[in-house]
Amino acid sequence: MKEFIFRLYTKILYGEGVAKRLGMECKQLNASKVFFVTDSFMVEHSAAFPMLIDSIKDAGLKVKVFSDVEADPSISTIDGVAAIMKEFGADIAVALGGGSPMDTAKLACMLQNNEGSVRDYMRKVRSVDKPAVPVICIPTTAGTGSEVTSFGVVTDREAGEKIGIAHDSMMPKLAIIDPALQVSMPPTLTAATGMDALCHAIEAFVSLDAEPLSDAMCLHAIRLIGENIRKAVANGRDVETRGKMALASLAAGVGFAQAGLGAVHGIAHCLGAMYHVPHGVANALMLPYVMEFNVMANMEKFREIAIALGENVLDMPLRDAAYRSVAAVKLIVKDLGIPQTLKEVGVKESDFPAIIKNTMTYGRLPFNPRTVSEKDVADILTAAMG
Ligand SMILES: [Fe+2]
Incomplete structure (x- = not known):
């Protein structure tokens, strides 16, 4: 008989229209300052983005948005996002989009409580000693699975490598799966x-x-x-x-x-x-x-x-x-x-x-x-x- 460990960390909220509950869900996690990570496409073309920001504000919480995540986020992007998040003093992050915003948010949440550059963790110069800040993932694509995993993938463009960094605390606290947010995917x-x-x-x-x-x-x-x-x-x-x-x-x-x-x-x-x-x-x-x-x-x-x-x-x-x-x-x-x-x-x-x-x-x-x-x-x- 094979011995195994099966981890269950993430609360999953599933259904058409459930994303509008985001603000209340942040509040239930005792958040006061929400760092929102997404890409420019979502800001410019999605009705979900303003709806989610309103939901956070309606719950009486502060929110700061970073919307310049590129496909296959680089070391410098993730370090830059982490620096903005630290300065804001976020106590939770929300990621809206595909794998790139979700992985960026998860890694920034890890760097919020751990020293150095994400490169140090890629190259195993440092290890994750302190738990990451909680993250909520709202996928707008159906593929990456990042909403229920502890991984974040970083691209080292100079070395031509993509490397995953994992820690149990990077597993999202909540995954909001709202199929209505995915209908506009080409x-x-x-x-x-x-x-x-x-x-x-x-x-x-x-x-x-x-x-x-x-x-x-x-x-x-x-x-x-x-x-x-x-x-x-x-x-x-x-x-x-x-x-x-x-x-x-x-x-x-x-x-x-x-x-x-x-x-x-x-x-x-x-x-x-x-x-x-x-x-x-x-x-x-x-x-x-x-x-x-x-x-x-x-x-x-x-x-x-x-x-x-x-x-x-x-x-x-x-x-x-x-x-x-x-x-x-x-x-x-x-x-x-x-x-x-x-x-x-x-x-x-x-x-x-x-x-x-x-x-x-x-x-x-x-x-x-x-x-x-x-x-x-x-x-x-x-x-x-x-
Ligand atoms: Fe994959």
Whole structure:
């Protein structure tokens, strides 16, 4: 019997229209000064932003906004946000947006109570000694799962690396999942973020660190995504479908927060840092190739993935049934119009040594179901070139 620890920290508030309760929720957490982190798109184009700020003010709380988070936040952005938050003296942070604002807020909350630059924690020069300031996450995409994980990812642009920093206290105190905030997400973003969630669910489900509760979360997420991702991309205004994708992202987030990820994310982080390929696109592109490599490590679980994705594998030999999971994922990537080869996103073979070197240092690589060597990464990359 496998021994495991399953952590439950985050209160989850789910439903259409629940985001307007933000102010009261901050108050219940004894907050008085709210630091609000988002990006310029949300400020300029979303009705949610003014509604949420009003909700905080109506609850009688002070609020300061930072709205310049870029995609794949850098060390200097996070250090800068942390400095503004410290000066304001925030006792809570709220993040509105996708993974970048959420990770930025979580890391700024950690730096509020811990000395130095976020670089020190990336490079393990310092460790998180004091608990982070509480954070509330309000995702407007369905993919990252950051609303229920203890991780924040930082990009070191000079080194071409993306590295995650984790601490239990960075786990959000509250996740507000309001599908009404996700209906304006454009199809390309819906496709990429949805594939990120599918990648989390599949990588965590087959991870060597998986356990029964994370399996339940991941398998449910895979089923929900298989049934809804095409519909969500085709018609983003369908709130019911948005709600199911939001739930899938959250369940996959809970699953991978417990069981970890694997080689897909290891390679995808390099593609993001070196070529600025959006995180979800990099994962979607690499997922079938890494699955193909991994299938033989756990054919029973890959068969379960095929079934969850709606494949009829009845009466098939186990090996054939397991490989149907790869075919099913390839079809989703094709239907959603996501690049299917590394060539399409501008990757050059001359960069393989750097991608391989960075992938081999990925902290979650040891949990990949099949042991990965440098040559294996090279073979996977060659296959993915097309
Ligand atoms: Fe991811």
